[in-house]
Amino acid sequence: MALIVQKYGGTSVGTPERIKNVAKRVARFKQAGHQLVVVVSAMSGETNRLIALAKEVQASPDPRELDVMVSTGEQVTIALLAMALQDLGYKAKSYTGGQVCIRTDDAYTKARIEHIDTERMRSDLDNDTIVIVAGFQGMDPGGNITTLGRGGSDTTGVALAAALKADECQIYTDVDGVYTTDPRIVPEAKRLPTVTFEEMLEMASLGSKVLQIRSVEFAGKYKVKLRVLSSFMDDPGEGTLITFEEEDSMEKPIVSGIAFNRDEAKITVRGVPDKPGIAFQILGPVADANVDVDMIIQNISHDGTTDFSFTVHRNDFQKAKAILEESLSHIGGASVTGSADIAKVSVVGIGMRSHAGVASTMFRALAEEGINIQMITTSEIKISVGIDEKYMELAVRVLHKAFELDKETQPLA
Amino acid sequence: MALIVQKYGGTSVGTPERIKNVAKRVARFKQAGHQLVVVVSAMSGETNRLIALAKEVQASPDPRELDVMVSTGEQVTIALLAMALQDLGYKAKSYTGGQVCIRTDDAYTKARIEHIDTERMRSDLDNDTIVIVAGFQGMDPGGNITTLGRGGSDTTGVALAAALKADECQIYTDVDGVYTTDPRIVPEAKRLPTVTFEEMLEMASLGSKVLQIRSVEFAGKYKVKLRVLSSFMDDPGEGTLITFEEEDSMEKPIVSGIAFNRDEAKITVRGVPDKPGIAFQILGPVADANVDVDMIIQNISHDGTTDFSFTVHRNDFQKAKAILEESLSHIGGASVTGSADIAKVSVVGIGMRSHAGVASTMFRALAEEGINIQMITTSEIKISVGIDEKYMELAVRVLHKAFELDKETQPLA
Incomplete structure (x- = not known):
C-alpha cells in the first residue's frame, strides 16, 4: 500500500464525462490498495471565464476579490469528482484549500504555500476515504482566500505530497511525459523515462511547459518523487520520473x-x-x-x-x-x-x-x-x-x- | 448613523451591469453615513446551472458535495460586488458564509443557522469598510460547507441583522413591497406600507412569495425590523415594513x-x-x-x-x-x-x-x-x-x- 497524490489539470477535468474518466482512473489505484489524495484544477476555460467576468466589473480587479472569485473554479471540480467517485461506490470527500489548512502568505493571485496541516486528510485516508483537494488555492493567516497563480495546481499537488510524505506525486496532463523536444517540431522526439530535477527546471523555464516551474522547485526542495503521465491514455505507462539523486553521469545521455x-x-x-x-x-x-x-x-x-x-x-x-x-x-x-x-x-x-x-x-x-x-x-x-x-x-x-x-x-x- | 443589512437577490445581481447598480445603491447609503452589511445571492440562473452540472455526474448528487458546489454561486457575486464598490472608491471586503463564522447544523442543502460570530464584521465596519457576505451558506461545526436551501439568502440577511443588532434589514427584490394581492391579477392592487409579521407569514406560505418564510420567522423571533423594497426603482421609497408590535387593530384594515x-x-x-x-x-x-x-x-x-x-x-x-x-x-x-x-x-x-x-x-x-x-x-x-x-x-x-x-x-x- 502506497500513499499517492495525483493531480489532474483543467483539460483532464474539462467535461462531466472526463471527470468520470478521472474517477475511474483514481478508482483503479484505490482498488489496487493505495491511499489517494487527488488535486484538481478548474474545468478548462472556467478560470478565464471568471477573470473576464471580473473585468466587466472592475477593469483591474482587486487581487483579494479576484482570488475569492477564481477559487470557485476548483471548488466546483472537487465536488464533481467526489460525486463521480461516490457514484462508483467509493468513499470520497472534497475540500477547498482553506479546509485542509493550506496556509499561504497574503500575496493574492500569487501566494506561496507556507504550511499544510495534514490531520484532517490523514483521518479521512485512515477511514478508507479518497481525499479530493482544490488545487491552486489556500488561505492566508487572516483567513482570506488566496490563489497560487496560474498553474498553481501542480504546486498544490507537490506540496501535499511533501506534507503527507507521499510515496509519489503523479501529475496527469495532456502529454504522456517529458520529451527530448516538442514532437510537433521533431516527430522523432522521444519520451524521457527519467529526467533530473535540474534538467526539468531548465526545460520548464525554456518553454517545454509540462510542469509549472515552481512545483518542480518545490519537489526538489522536499525530495518529492514526481512523475508526469498522460491523463488521456488508457494505460499511461510509466510517464517520466523526475529524479533528484545525482546519478552516475556516465550512464546519463550528455544532452537530454x-x-x-x-x-x-x-x-x-x-x-x-x-x-x-x-x-x-x-x-x-x-x-x-x-x-x-x-x-x-x-x-x-x-x-x-x-x-x-x-x-x-x-x-x-x-x-x-x-x-x-x-x-x-x-x-x-x-x-x-x-x-x-x-x-x-x-x-x-x-x-x-x-x-x-x-x-x-x-x-x-x-x-x-x-x-x-x-x-x-x-x-x-x-x-x-x-x-x-x-x-x-x-x-x-x-x-x-x-x-x-x-x-x-x-x-x- | 445606522447599521443597515441589505440583501439583494439573484435577479438584482444577474449581470455585471446590475451588480454595478447595486453598488451605486449601497454607496448612497454609505454616503449618507450608515454602516453597511450587504448579503447577495448567486447571479440568477447560476444555482440551477450548477445543480444541472452536478446531475450530469451523479443522478442524485451527494448533499455535502452539492453544497460545496452550489455555494460557489454566491462566492462569485460577493467578489464582483466588492470590486464594483472599490471601483466607486469605497472600501469593501467580501466573505463567504464560513469566513464570517455563520455556523449551521450539518443538514446539507437545508442547514439551519445556529450561531454567527460578528467580531470580524464589526472590525471591518469600524474601519469604514462595507462588508459583503455570501447569502444562503454557512459552515457546520466540522468545517464543512453547508447551504440553507432555496431562498436562504433572505435568512442570511435576517440572521446577520439579528446577530449584529442592526437597525434595519432591507430585502431588495423585484417587487417594491408587499401588495394587497398580485397586481398582475388585480391592477388596482396597492402596496401595503406595513404588514404584520403574522400576516406576512400567511401571505408568504400562500403564494405571495416576496420573502422566504423562514426568514420571516427568524425576523419575528429576533425582532428584526424587516423592510421589503424594489431593487430596480431609482427611488425605492419606503417599500413595506414588516412589524411585530401588536398595533391597535382599530387602526388596521380588517383584511390586508x-x-x-x-x-x-x-x-x-x-x-x-x-x-x-x-x-x-x-x-x-x-x-x-x-x-x-x-x-x-x-x-x-x-x-x-x-x-x-x-x-x-x-x-x-x-x-x-x-x-x-x-x-x-x-x-x-x-x-x-x-x-x-x-x-x-x-x-x-x-x-x-x-x-x-x-x-x-x-x-x-x-x-x-x-x-x-x-x-x-x-x-x-x-x-x-x-x-x-x-x-x-x-x-x-x-x-x-x-x-x-x-x-x-x-x-x-
Whole structure:
C-alpha cells in the first residue's frame, strides 16, 4: 500500500464525462490498495471565464476579490469528482484549500504555500476515504482566500505530497511525459523515462511547459518523487520520473533535450561606458516598468566602451526600447538597436557538466545549416543561443539529430 | 448613523451591469453615513446551472458535495460586488458564509443557522469598510460547507441583522413591497406600507412569495425590523415594513390582502370509519412518500363514517391518489376521489380577529359570481377556500374589491 497524490489539470477535468474518466482512473489505484489524495484544477476555460467576468466589473480587479472569485473554479471540480467517485461506490470527500489548512502568505493571485496541516486528510485516508483537494488555492493567516497563480495546481499537488510524505506525486496532463523536444517540431522526439530535477527546471523555464516551474522547485526542495503521465491514455505507462539523486553521469545521455522559446526580442545598447553600475543603470528602469528580462549578454570592452544586450518578451519590446531611448543620454551610450524576432534554442543536459564538446557540437550543427548565432548564454547544464526566429524549427531539428536524441535511449533503471 | 443589512437577490445581481447598480445603491447609503452589511445571492440562473452540472455526474448528487458546489454561486457575486464598490472608491471586503463564522447544523442543502460570530464584521465596519457576505451558506461545526436551501439568502440577511443588532434589514427584490394581492391579477392592487409579521407569514406560505418564510420567522423571533423594497426603482421609497408590535387593530384594515395558490389538487376519501387514528392512517403513508399536504378538512360523520379531504401540490396528485387507493381497504374507506385543478384563495388580515363579518363578506362575494366553494379552512387571521382553478383570477378580483383593498389605505405611521 502506497500513499499517492495525483493531480489532474483543467483539460483532464474539462467535461462531466472526463471527470468520470478521472474517477475511474483514481478508482483503479484505490482498488489496487493505495491511499489517494487527488488535486484538481478548474474545468478548462472556467478560470478565464471568471477573470473576464471580473473585468466587466472592475477593469483591474482587486487581487483579494479576484482570488475569492477564481477559487470557485476548483471548488466546483472537487465536488464533481467526489460525486463521480461516490457514484462508483467509493468513499470520497472534497475540500477547498482553506479546509485542509493550506496556509499561504497574503500575496493574492500569487501566494506561496507556507504550511499544510495534514490531520484532517490523514483521518479521512485512515477511514478508507479518497481525499479530493482544490488545487491552486489556500488561505492566508487572516483567513482570506488566496490563489497560487496560474498553474498553481501542480504546486498544490507537490506540496501535499511533501506534507503527507507521499510515496509519489503523479501529475496527469495532456502529454504522456517529458520529451527530448516538442514532437510537433521533431516527430522523432522521444519520451524521457527519467529526467533530473535540474534538467526539468531548465526545460520548464525554456518553454517545454509540462510542469509549472515552481512545483518542480518545490519537489526538489522536499525530495518529492514526481512523475508526469498522460491523463488521456488508457494505460499511461510509466510517464517520466523526475529524479533528484545525482546519478552516475556516465550512464546519463550528455544532452537530454532541446528546449526553445519563440517569442523573444533583443535590445542592444551600443557604446556604453564600461564602468561599475552600468548594467544596473540600463536594466533598473526596465525592471521598474515590470518588464521581465531573459538572456543578458555583455562582452569585453574596446576603448572604454562596450555593447550591452538583453532579451525581453516580444510584447514588451516597444516598451523596453522606448525606456532605453529615453535614458540613453543619462547612461552615456551611443545608440539603442533591437530586433523583435528572436528565438531562443537551448540544449539541456545534466551530462554536459563533464563533456566539453557539447558547445562545439551545437555550434557546428547550426553553422552547417547557415544559421547565424546572435547571442550565446550558458549555465552549467544548458547552452542557449539567440537566433533569427525563422530558423527556430530548423535549429531544433538539427540539434535534436546532432545529439542523437532520436535514437532509443538506454533504460536507466 | 445606522447599521443597515441589505440583501439583494439573484435577479438584482444577474449581470455585471446590475451588480454595478447595486453598488451605486449601497454607496448612497454609505454616503449618507450608515454602516453597511450587504448579503447577495448567486447571479440568477447560476444555482440551477450548477445543480444541472452536478446531475450530469451523479443522478442524485451527494448533499455535502452539492453544497460545496452550489455555494460557489454566491462566492462569485460577493467578489464582483466588492470590486464594483472599490471601483466607486469605497472600501469593501467580501466573505463567504464560513469566513464570517455563520455556523449551521450539518443538514446539507437545508442547514439551519445556529450561531454567527460578528467580531470580524464589526472590525471591518469600524474601519469604514462595507462588508459583503455570501447569502444562503454557512459552515457546520466540522468545517464543512453547508447551504440553507432555496431562498436562504433572505435568512442570511435576517440572521446577520439579528446577530449584529442592526437597525434595519432591507430585502431588495423585484417587487417594491408587499401588495394587497398580485397586481398582475388585480391592477388596482396597492402596496401595503406595513404588514404584520403574522400576516406576512400567511401571505408568504400562500403564494405571495416576496420573502422566504423562514426568514420571516427568524425576523419575528429576533425582532428584526424587516423592510421589503424594489431593487430596480431609482427611488425605492419606503417599500413595506414588516412589524411585530401588536398595533391597535382599530387602526388596521380588517383584511390586508388576498393570497392565492394555483397549483393544488384535492383528494377525498369517502366513507371512512369515524374513529381515532383514522387521519394518521390516511396521511401517514402520504407523508412517508414525501408528499407535502396543505389544506386538511374533515367534517362531522354520518352513520359512523365520514369524508376526509386534503390538498397536495398538483405534481404529487397521481402519486398521492395511488397511495390512498392502495391503502383504501386497510383504512376501511368506500372510495377515493380527487380533482387536479383546485386553486386556493385566502383573505388575510390581522384585523379579522375582532371582526366576525369577514367570512360572510367573503362567501357572499364569491356566491354572487357563482363560484362554488369546495373546501374551507380557517386560522385566526386567514380564511382560505378551495375553488375550481378556472375561477381563481375572478375570485381574487371580487374579493379584492369586496374588502375595499383598491381604496387608498390610511397612512399608519
